[in-house]
Amino acid sequence: MLSICREFDLATLKQHFGRECRNHLESALYTTPGRFFVKHPLAGMVIYKDEFVQVHYMHRPPCQLTAASEGNIETGITITGTDSLVLFAQTEHVNHQTFSVVHDAAAAPVLGPPSNGDSRSGDFVFLEGGRQGMRLLQGDAPTSMVVCLAALPRCESTRHFSLRTSRLAGCTAASVTDSRLQLIAAALAHLCGNGAVSSLLDLSHHPTTFVRWSALRALYQVDAESASTRLSEMREDDPNDEIRNLAARSLEQG
Known part of the structure; x- marks a missing residue:
């Protein structure tokens, strides 16, 4: 991952963005193939994608110019399901925190205490999928990253x-296909009739753990009795330990 990120040095990025600008100026119909995204205060775009990796360029302007301090506003952190590597580029100095997820078979996962660090151009941070996450702290200098x-x-x-x-606030599917199934389950929860119940029961047997549990939660909104019966089955024979524990706790709590 590090060698891939280093392929996108400053000269390469300038050529890439310069070419994009020219294409837009020369044709009003041109569409940038890379996906843009903005999640304040970060903004960026996908600059490379193949069957193995996806590379993003991300930039954060000086925080003092964009927003006031967080104060008492609730903030969160996302622990993605995929491995990732962050290479800092054009960064004089940035402070950041990394978090690890603490797993306990008897309780829901929680965030461990933060580990503080500081980085500059050329430094990198590797984050293990499903276990580690990072957030940038406020700073008065711009920060650029290749991820x-x-x-x-x-x-x-x-x-x-x-x-x-430090508690779990919610989950989304890590893969695109599973994410679509999650959305389908949510849509079925708002439909009436035996067809929705049957489809959600089928989804509750999906090989992906997250899809099974999402389908069960949606089923509970449509048919609580069928959901309770399926929950009892999952408590006994679901192949995933976490699902069995969640099912047991849910049944105990009624």
Whole structure:
């Protein structure tokens, strides 16, 4: 991953973005193939993608110019399901925190204490999918990063944690296909009739753990009795330990 990120040095990035600008200026119909994204205060785009990796270029302007301090606003951190490597580029100095997920068979996963670090151009941070995440702290200097993400997830779900409580706030599917199935399950939860129940029951047997559990939660909204019956089955014979534990706790809590 590091060698891939280093292929996108400053000269290469300038050529890439210069070519994109020329293409847009020369044709009003030109569409940039890379996907743009903005998640304040970060903005960036996909600059390379193949069957193994996806490479993003991301930039954060000086925070003092864009937003006030967080104050009491609830903030969170996302632990992606894929391995990733962050290479800092054109960065004089940036402070950051890395977090690890603490797993306990008897309880839901939580965030461990942060590990503080500082980086500059040429430094990198590797984050293990499903276990580690990072956030940038406020700074008065611009920060640029080249981020390489593995195409195949190490963990089935991407988890979202509250920084205030360190508790799990929600999950989304790590893979695109599973994410679509998650959306389908959510849509079926708002449909009435036996067809929706049957489809959700089928999805609750999907080989992907996250899809099974999402389907079960959606099923509960449509048919609580069928969901309870399926939950009892999952408590006894689901192949995943975490699902069995979740099913047992759910049944105990009624």
